Amino acid sequence: MRNAMPKLVLGRLSSSLVTLFLVSLVIFTITSLLPGDTAQQILGQFATPEQVAALRAELGLDQPPLVRYWQWLSGFATGDLGMSASNATSVAQLMNDRLPNSLLLAAITTAISVPIALTMGLVAAMRRGGKVDRALNVVTLSMVAVPEFLVATLAVLIFAVHLGWLPALSYVSTVDSLGDFVRIYAMPVLTLCCVLIAQMARMTRAALIDQLDSAYIEMARLKGVPPVRRVLRHALPNAVGPIANAVALSLSYLLGGVIIVETIFNYPGIASLMVDAVSNRDLALVQACAMLFCGAYLILVMVADLCAILSNPRLRNR
Amino acid sequence: MKHDKNDDRLVSPEQSLEVYRAMQRGLSRRDALKMLGAAGVLMAGAGSLPGVGRAFAADAAGQGTPKRGGRIRVAAHSSSAAETLDPAKGATAIDYVRAFTFYNGLTQFDEQLHPQPCLAETFETTDNGGHWVFTLRQGVTFHNGKSLTPEDVVYSIMRHKEPVVGSKVLSMVEQIESVRRVDQQRVEFNLVSPNIELPALLAVSHLVIVPDGTTDFSQGIGTGPFTCQEFAPGVRSVAVRNENYWREGRPYLDAIETVGISDESARVNALLSGDVQMINNLSGRNADRIGQMEGSQIKATNSGNYTDLIMRVDQQPGSRPEFVEAMKYLFDREQIKRVALRGYGEIANDQPIAPSSPYYFDGLPQREYDPERAASLLKKAGVAGARTSLVVSPAANYSEEMGQLLQQSASQAGLNLNLNRVPADGYWSNHWMKHPLGFGNINPRPTANILLSQFFASGAPWNESGWSNAQFDQLLVASRSEPDPSKRQQMYADMQTLIHDHSGIGIPVFLSDLEGFDSRIGGMDRTVPLGSFMGYMFAEHVWWNA
Numbered sequence: 001m002r003n004a005m006p007k008l009v010l011g012r013l014s015s016s017l018v019t020l021f022l023v024s025l026v027i028f029t030i031t032s033l034l035p036g037d038t039a040q041q042i043l044g045q046f047a048t049p050e051q052v053a054a055l056r057a058e059l060g061l062d063q064p065p066l067v068r069y070w071q072w073l074s075g076f077a078t079g080d081l082g083m084s085a086s087n088a089t090s091v092a093q094l095m096n097d098r099l100p101n102s103l104l105l106a107a108i109t110t111a112i113s114v115p116i117a118l119t120m121g122l123v124a125a126m127r128r129g130g131k132v133d134r135a136l137n138v139v140t141l142s143m144v145a146v147p148e149f150l151v152a153t154l155a156v157l158i159f160a161v162h163l164g165w166l167p168a169l170s171y172v173s174t175v176d177s178l179g180d181f182v183r184i185y186a187m188p189v190l191t192l193c194c195v196l197i198a199q200m201a202r203m204t205r206a207a208l209i210d211q212l213d214s215a216y217i218e219m220a221r222l223k224g225v226p227p228v229r230r231v232l233r234h235a236l237p238n239a240v241g242p243i244a245n246a247v248a249l250s251l252s253y254l255l256g257g258v259i260i261v262e263t264i265f266n267y268p269g270i271a272s273l274m275v276d277a278v279s280n281r282d283l284a285l286v287q288a289c290a291m292l293f294c295g296a297y298l299i300l301v302m303v304a305d306l307c308a309i310l311s312n313p314r315l316r317n318r
Numbered sequence: 319m320k321h322d323k324n325d326d327r328l329v330s331p332e333q334s335l336e337v338y339r340a341m342q343r344g345l346s347r348r349d350a351l352k353m354l355g356a357a358g359v360l361m362a363g364a365g366s367l368p369g370v371g372r373a374f375a376a377d378a379a380g381q382g383t384p385k386r387g388g389r390i391r392v393a394a395h396s397s398s399a400a401e402t403l404d405p406a407k408g409a410t411a412i413d414y415v416r417a418f419t420f421y422n423g424l425t426q427f428d429e430q431l432h433p434q435p436c437l438a439e440t441f442e443t444t445d446n447g448g449h450w451v452f453t454l455r456q457g458v459t460f461h462n463g464k465s466l467t468p469e470d471v472v473y474s475i476m477r478h479k480e481p482v483v484g485s486k487v488l489s490m491v492e493q494i495e496s497v498r499r500v501d502q503q504r505v506e507f508n509l510v511s512p513n514i515e516l517p518a519l520l521a522v523s524h525l526v527i528v529p530d531g532t533t534d535f536s537q538g539i540g541t542g543p544f545t546c547q548e549f550a551p552g553v554r555s556v557a558v559r560n561e562n563y564w565r566e567g568r569p570y571l572d573a574i575e576t577v578g579i580s581d582e583s584a585r586v587n588a589l590l591s592g593d594v595q596m597i598n599n600l601s602g603r604n605a606d607r608i609g610q611m612e613g614s615q616i617k618a619t620n621s622g623n624y625t626d627l628i629m630r631v632d633q634q635p636g637s638r639p640e641f642v643e644a645m646k647y648l649f650d651r652e653q654i655k656r657v658a659l660r661g662y663g664e665i666a667n668d669q670p671i672a673p674s675s676p677y678y679f680d681g682l683p684q685r686e687y688d689p690e691r692a693a694s695l696l697k698k699a700g701v702a703g704a705r706t707s708l709v710v711s712p713a714a715n716y717s718e719e720m721g722q723l724l725q726q727s728a729s730q731a732g733l734n735l736n737l738n739r740v741p742a743d744g745y746w747s748n749h750w751m752k753h754p755l756g757f758g759n760i761n762p763r764p765t766a767n768i769l770l771s772q773f774f775a776s777g778a779p780w781n782e783s784g785w786s787n788a789q790f791d792q793l794l795v796a797s798r799s800e801p802d803p804s805k806r807q808q809m810y811a812d813m814q815t816l817i818h819d820h821s822g823i824g825i826p827v828f829l830s831d832l833e834g835f836d837s838r839i840g841g842m843d844r845t846v847p848l849g850s851f852m853g854y855m856f857a858e859h860v861w862w863n864a
Contacts, residue, residue: 035744042400042484044409045746046772048779051488054481086400087551094399097550153583160591168591169579266397266579266588268553276399276552279743285399 005309009302016298020291024076027290028069031283037061038085038281059085072287082284084277091288094273099292102269106254109189113196114247120197121204121243126231128209136201143198152191152264159187170265188265192258196250203246204239211235241308248304256293384840388862389573392851393585395599397578399552404535405526406478406485411598412578414523414854416549419557419574420461421526421540424452424471425517427764427846427853431676433517437466437527437541446799447512453504458564460529461538461545468499473530475507475520487524489779490768512799514806518765523854543569543858552578557857570841570861586834589614595836595862598850602660608834615837618830620664621762621847622672622769625714627724627824632784633754635706636822640699646685647692648727649826658719662830668821669814670760670769672828674847677766679811682818693731705734709756713745715829717757751782758782762848766810770794774817783822790816838863 039055040047056062060071075082081091124136160168170184211217212235220234259271270289277285394412402408405417425433425441435441438452458466475497478485485491495508507516519525529539538546541564544557554577559569577594579585586604588594590611600608600616609616629636629645636642651665664673668685671678696702710721718739725735740749750758763769772778775794776786790813797809817823831850835842841860846853852860 036747040744040747042407044486045750046486046489046780047747048488051481051484055484058482084399086398087402089551097553153587156584156587156591160593161587164591168584168588168593169577263581264584266577266581266584268550272397273399273552280398280400282399 005306008309009306012298012302012305016295016302019298020294023290023294024073024287025069027287028065028072028283031278031281031286032065034278034281036281038283041280042086068283072284076287076291081288084282084285086277086280086282086285091284094285095270095288095292098268098270098273101267102255102258102271105185105188105192105258105267105269106251108185109192109196109254110251112189113193113200113250116193117197117200117247118204118243120201121208122231122236124201124205125208125212126227128212136205140198140201143194144202146194148191148195149260149264151194152187152261155187155190156264168265170267188261188267191261191264192254196253199250200243200247204243207239207242207246208235210242211238237311240311241305244304244307244311245301248300252293252297252300255296256289382840384567384570384861385863386570386861388571388864389575390571390595390836390839390860390862391575391577391593392596393577393579393588393594393598394851395578395580395582395585395597397552397580401551401578402535403538403546403549403555405524405528406483406487408486408523411850411854412576414849415576415851415857416538416555416557417523417526418542418855419544419576419857420538420542420546421528422542423521423523423526425521426855427518427521427848429844429846431518431674431764431847433515433521436521437471438520441517443514443516445512446801447514447516448509448799450507450509450516451500451504452507455564456503458541459562460541461560462529464529466527466541467530468502468505469530470527471505472497472499473532474527475525478525485524487522489772490519490522491525511795513767514798514801515765515767519768522764544574547573563858565858569858571857574857589834589836592836595839596833596851596856597835598831598833600832600834602662602832605662605832605834606660613837614834615842617833617835617842617845618662619833619845619847619850620672620674620828620830621849621853622670622675623715623760623762623829623831623849624666624670624672624825624827625716625720625757625759625829626670626782627720627826628751628753628756628758628782629822629824630751630754630784631822635699635701635704636754636783638699638701639820640695641701642822642824644692644695644699644731644733645724645728646824647688647695648724648731648733649685649824650687650723650727651826652687654720654723654826657723658716659827659829662832663827664830666825666828667818668823668825669818670773670823670825671766671810671814672762672847675766677807677810679814681811682814685818687727689727689731692727696731696733702732703734705736706755707736707738707753709738709740709749709753711740711742711745711749711757713742714750714757714759717759720826721757751780751784764848767794767798770813770817774813774821774823785821785823787816787820 038059039052039061042055043051060068072082084091084094120136124133127133156168159166166183166186170188208231217230217235220230256271256274258269259275261267262269262272274286274289277289394415396410396412402413403416403420405421408414408417422437424436424438426436428434437455437458439455441450441452443450454466454468460466475491475494477483478487478491493510493513495510498506500506509516526540532539536549538549543560543563545560546555547558548556554575557574559572563569579588582601582604585597586608589597589608605616608614627645629642631637631642646668655661655663655665667682669682708721710717712718721737725737728735749756760773763772771794773780773782774785774790775781776791793809793813797806800806800809833850839860840863844852844859846855
């Protein structure tokens, strides 16, 4: 029943749309409940009531919340993300400036962390209980335990302030050569990798060990299948489902969850754009970012599920 | 009142002083024989041996003489997608710095906060401040090649009066009735009521001159020392030298890149690692750290920024004058300066005018910490042993620390203060001035009169404590049109005394602006006590020694 796949994808996509709609409703409500509005935030500490009223009218904030939500929703449905209230630029333009930076950082981090994490997980699972496994365990556990802001700050202190090897800030627009590129991305990527590798490696190890304990692996072993083949050919395909999900969850963090790294390295990414948007009560921008993060998350999880299904004949033909 | 074209006077004393200092340093380092030899050669004829002459000149120049060229990166403390090149909307240091980088005002402040000519060559009033005529400098062009005309001035000022522009200085320009073109070179300002200090008002970053009709400010088209090469809000801006700048020889730097780094330790690390060369808004702890490092320096400026205790005099318990007075006696100002500010501040005396202001009254007796006197005043007010809440927030700098110290000294005097901590987010619209006891934070204002008019005049929207005093209001209005400086001085002294004695505001200390910079930046000894970054005007005054 191979044609079950498109049906599944379609089903997932339509339920994603419902999820996105509900998320947008929740975000709108919460943002409206925050004290102060865009006009007050723009005008700041020394606003006069007349200015606030004029700006509210200008921005359409004097209309009832439901009308404003409807305006946003109808715009969004036709692909118009609206204008950012806090600096009179279109939301699409702002996202366009920042999104490539975030995607690049995410791509580099993924390209480095996923292979390392999977290898570490595999090796640890194969050498379960041995010295290598225990060593990897200690490493990954301590990586999980150390908060990323500490990793980032320590990295800056060591590599930028004391040794002077790397820049303390990441400027995406001043990349001239491959050397620059490596120097600029070294520390942010290192910090993110620390968090991600540990999570993914531990999940990979757990998923594999789960399979290695099962009866069919015991059977393979009794037949005389060599250990590497046993793990790669027999156990791994069955563990792809959980591993893909762990990877997807970790990667979804790379868009919206990297705010600490963006702050410490002054990296102009999309997460800090959303934080600004929330503190400026810039509803259109908040909504657009939330939709982006939510959409990316849903897609990643869907891809993970598809990987699991495709890698497993039993699921594929169900 | 008449000001002449005194551009040369504006730059030359400082420059000559710098040359003098450099000469001293250069000469003292030199071996006497060698110096005599070199001098002899120079005397014999510098033209014949240009190499020697140049070497000597370069060595003698050292650190102190402006140098052309170089690129620096400056990091301000706030970074947000709401950053703007529209001068009217400027909200934080980074916006003000950019305003003075790309634009010029009609006037500009000198180190004593006196307004000096800038785009206006001269300015004068004929009737003690009711009407002003500004004569524009000739041959000034905007970055897009357009010449500066009176229409640009009219537009730049009058747009602030439109509520939808969202100007931050609407309340200041309300006193300007109209701005009118007189002829090709002159504009006339008509004021609602006389103001002898109008030229000072026109020196603020919000009132810089933009081309007539501008609505899109993303290009930063002004007459300023730098042109805008790149501007991405919340990311960075790149300013490059304006080759056609009207002030001869300025700016010194080739380019200035401005970024915002909101995280303080990231900002400090960026300075220490050499990624940026100038940062602002430091805490005392980090200032100490930077001061200890080689290659970087600290600059502390008292520009009159203060965090004040607000006691609403229209609500209980602030409506009892003895209570207000008691609270002022409960500030252990020395302790607040030492503990909360780590010494980076100046003791204040419950009145808002800082010692750097030309109108500061130093004859006012300092109010000391006196818990016993406070206790008896509290008893007289009938609130001894009472419990009341005090609102503090990170939005009002250091208010949490001040609140804690106040809580301790209040408990000794028999008053229980409950600290009510509220978040910084939304503080100014939801909490500021809305509680019987709370804190505010006031940034420096360009003139003493603006400060007093905005925060102490009866019925002013930001009269924080709701204080009203007819005598004060009278003095305030009279001082605006008083042509005699010594009489004006006396009026300001009286107003400071009135605030000190009666208003519902307690000002324990002035907060210093702390900034750190790379020692290779020259010209940093210039101070304009209006804010960090040399009153936000550093761009055309600093150079790079590398």
